[in-house]
Amino acid sequence: MSTDSTRVRFAPSPTGYLHIGGVRTALFNWLWARKTAGAFVLRIEDTDQERSTPESVEVIFDSLRWLGLDWDEGPGVGGSCGPYFQMQRLALYKEWSERLIASGKAYRCYCTKQELDAQREALKQRDAKATFRYPGTCRARTDEPALPFVVRFMAPTEGVVSYVDKVFGPVTTPNLAQQDFVLLRSDGVPLYNFGAVVDDMTMGITLVARGRDHMVNTPPQIMLYEALGAKPPEFAHLPMMLAPSGEKLSKRHGAVSVTEYRDQGYSPNAVLNYLVRFGWSHGDQEVFSKDELVAAFGWEACGRGDGKFDAKKFLAVQHEHLKQPRLTSDGSYVQAVAPLLALRGLSAQPEAIAAALPMIRDRARTYLEAADALDPYFREPPSIDAAAAAKFLVPAAAPTLRALASVLEAVDSWTEADVEARTHAWLEEQGLAIKDVAQPARVALTGRSSSPGLYQVFFVLGKSRSIARLLAAAELASGAKQS
């Protein structure tokens, strides 16, 4: 691997669903990797054994795959820096922690959790606002009793750590806020900062892009790189995506996991589009294809202010993606909708779905809505909405529907324009207005009181099915009770 090419990573914890905010960090990393022809590494940070589950690992894979954020190295694809699960890299952390101990930059600490909790509690009693910091009890200890120990970093308490953040610019943090943080737990499992640094270092990561909530971890991590004798990577922190209330975005605020959006019929590129425009902009452009994003992306155009998640805007972006064939081709539209039709018990040929697409392109905001809108064209007979029937399929409508059916029977070339022309001619003969027949006919054809344009529906349905539906509805209407 060449040392000057970009290597970025996404390092989620498999502790549940893949959060939409996590997807955003994954996306920004992925975009940068693709833009710079670098590598996007996926690493699973499963060191929290209390919360990590194999199912969550699968959810992460599924989610990223669905989004099309493919990784160049990591689980499933391998790579020269594996393994890519932290729990499989324990020997590595042990090795590096021992080096730090040997060079006097870290030490074994035998204080127990209970002792420290007690100290923390005691301090809190004395001064509720005080911050407990490990007092360095074991710093100078030289004996090695046969007791459990953690490895602590010997952190400086003077001086500062400075770095230039790719989005926030120069950041300087005084070391007086630091403490001898734990590197390795007594069971040999690393804590976040140590695991991340050892991995990023040994995986050759050149740029770490993550949420702003991690900004506070950067100074200690830089200290670790230096103690380890390695050059720190670059850092880019992303402003946070908050709930509309300004709180941290969580389940309480609605759908926050990618899979929920997938299940709601969102398209992956629309999800990416909404997320990328959150904290990043490209002039006035709102809508992007994935390729356009790769081309346009850059850290300099990232904003610094936190923002609030807006479900309505998200839906609007999603709608835009379904409207534009440039963003969602007929092929991928059909591929996404077909399974949803199947779920409704409808079987439809891809060509038939594609042929019906022009009717719903502008109207359906999600694939779920698309499947619903398509339902009448693939269900035989169509399901008739009771309220719509009660209102429009009344006895008086029956003769009109029958007359229209016989008029259309005479139409030879079944195009939208021909059907419209013939219908209009007939309306004129009869002295009828389109308004008089449109709604009953619409209900006859689709079973609903709202639908795409009538002639478009006639065309998509085809001649024989259209006429059959008109007659069936006429039958229904004549049998309806007089209201």
Add this chain to the structure above:
RNA sequence: GGCCCCAUCGUCUAGCGGUUAGGACACCGGCCUCUCACGUCGGGAACAUGGGUUCAAUUCCCAUUGGGGUCACCA
């Protein structure tokens, strides 16, 4: 509370010293119309406050206020 970060319409944002402060979503009207959408036209809506710097500040600096993050043998 300590440390760090942030601050333009309700929301996402453009702006990188001189603009009638632009776009998008949302909202409100009009038009289109066979319904519902789509589309289209128009409208209301923002530079947190106070000091500087400058001929000139939304823009640069400082303070205040407000918001957020983080202070574990979680990540």
